[in-house]
Amino acid sequence: MRLLLGLDRPQSGIALINGQRYRDLRDPLRTVGALLEAKSVHPGRTARNHLLFLAQTQGIPARRVGEVLALVGLLDVADRRAGTFSLGMSQRLGVAAAMLGNPDVLLLDEPVNGLDPEGVLWIRNLMKQLASEGRTILVSSHLMNEMAVTADYVIARSTNQSVRVRSPDATRLAELITAAGGKVAADPADRDLLTVTGLDAAKVGGLAASAGVVLHELTPLASLEEAFMELTSGSVEFGGRGQEPVSAGGGSAQ
């Protein structure tokens, strides 16, 4: 998301929004609203002034600040300093900032983070409502349940599949795996059992064979994709590492 928003420079490839680089957008807040981390507010500045300066950068009229504060339910605390806000209130302020330019595309990074159940329900309904108005909303989340009840399309990205290994010589195997760049988690209840990440089952098996370590079990564990498949049973698209260019288009299905 940071690449898409021009905050970080990609090592290769380009990220486009509506066919344009974020950098080339005029008054970008009118095209794309983004919620990255909630804490991008000066703690000494009031919510209203935070939104006001953002609005001024795009020539958005000041009354729009009151509108978005009302939309996220922060109108009563608009003149309190943002440092006094709870995580949930900060998150709402972040949503208000994203909605300031009334954009067609919204990028929300972990929007339900730190919200109480009521807040979770609120953001879920808000996202659905905004989507039903024809906006494109890209949400990242590690909460699969949450995504299962909100998302129309899910892109699952998995970078670390894990492998379960059982061996009578687990200590030695753990050393071999660590030396080969994998990560090992021991099972406190069962000394023979290891959970390996960073290496796939074939590599772990190969290591064990070349060192003459006996294996009793070698199981690739269910990946994120499989977990998603079970949860959503349908409408799932998969993406691996390094898919590019990433693009989000106004109201278009991917």
Added chain:
Amino acid sequence: MTATSPAAPARGASGPATGRATAFVNLMRAEWTKIRSVRSTVWTLIVFVVVTVGLTALINWLTETHWYGPKAATRDARAISDPVSFILGTGIGLGQLAICVLGVLVITSEYSTGVIRATLLAVPRRIPALAAKAVVFAALLIVVAEIVSFGSFFVGSAILHAHVPVSLSGPGVTRAVIGAGLYLTVLGLFALAIGTVIRHSAGAIATVIGVVFVLPILSGLLPGSWGAHINAYLPEQAGSLITHTHEQASDLLSPWQGFGVLCIWTDLLLAVAAYLLDRRDA
């Protein structure tokens, strides 16, 4: 995840996309909102005014009461030969610390609080954002610094008038008093540039203080004409020449040349700051 619908309705809070000039005015308004809406800015400026004018009054009062004291001869001679920098020197010498800190904080506080990301999302081309900040900050500083400079001069010269008759109509006096305000303003931009390059409050403040307060002392220790030449071109040493009423025989630069040297340092640093801001991940 994408939400779908047949056609996206036209949106945007109001009006068409803005032109280049209005866009920059918008950025300046936003930077002004940022500066005025944080208490630390306001407090630092108040401290700057009180410390500078207060210290000027105190030092000049002490000088006045000890005018005929035993060890006063050299100091009193200096007060008569260069009255403006004698009157303003101590107050501005300490007050400039507040300006250095403020210049650094207006940008590093954005990094420490994460506001920089909100700013760069709104202004992804980045360099205009820095330019707007520099222009607004300089405009604020020049007003406050000239008020402080003239205020200090009037207070100090009123206290000392029995021994050091000096008025704005004297040769070089008006230039020196206005120059003190200009010097503080450019110094603030110098600090802003260093803050943008370093991005961390503590490191940037330490660097600015090192350059402004410590380097002149160190270069003064260098032997021979080496030290004198390096010293003359340091930002603080060169820049503060403009507060001297008269050119001294030992000065290597004229007051305006010295101020020009400070401006060149500041321009170079601002260019480096703009380049790094544009290139680095936020």
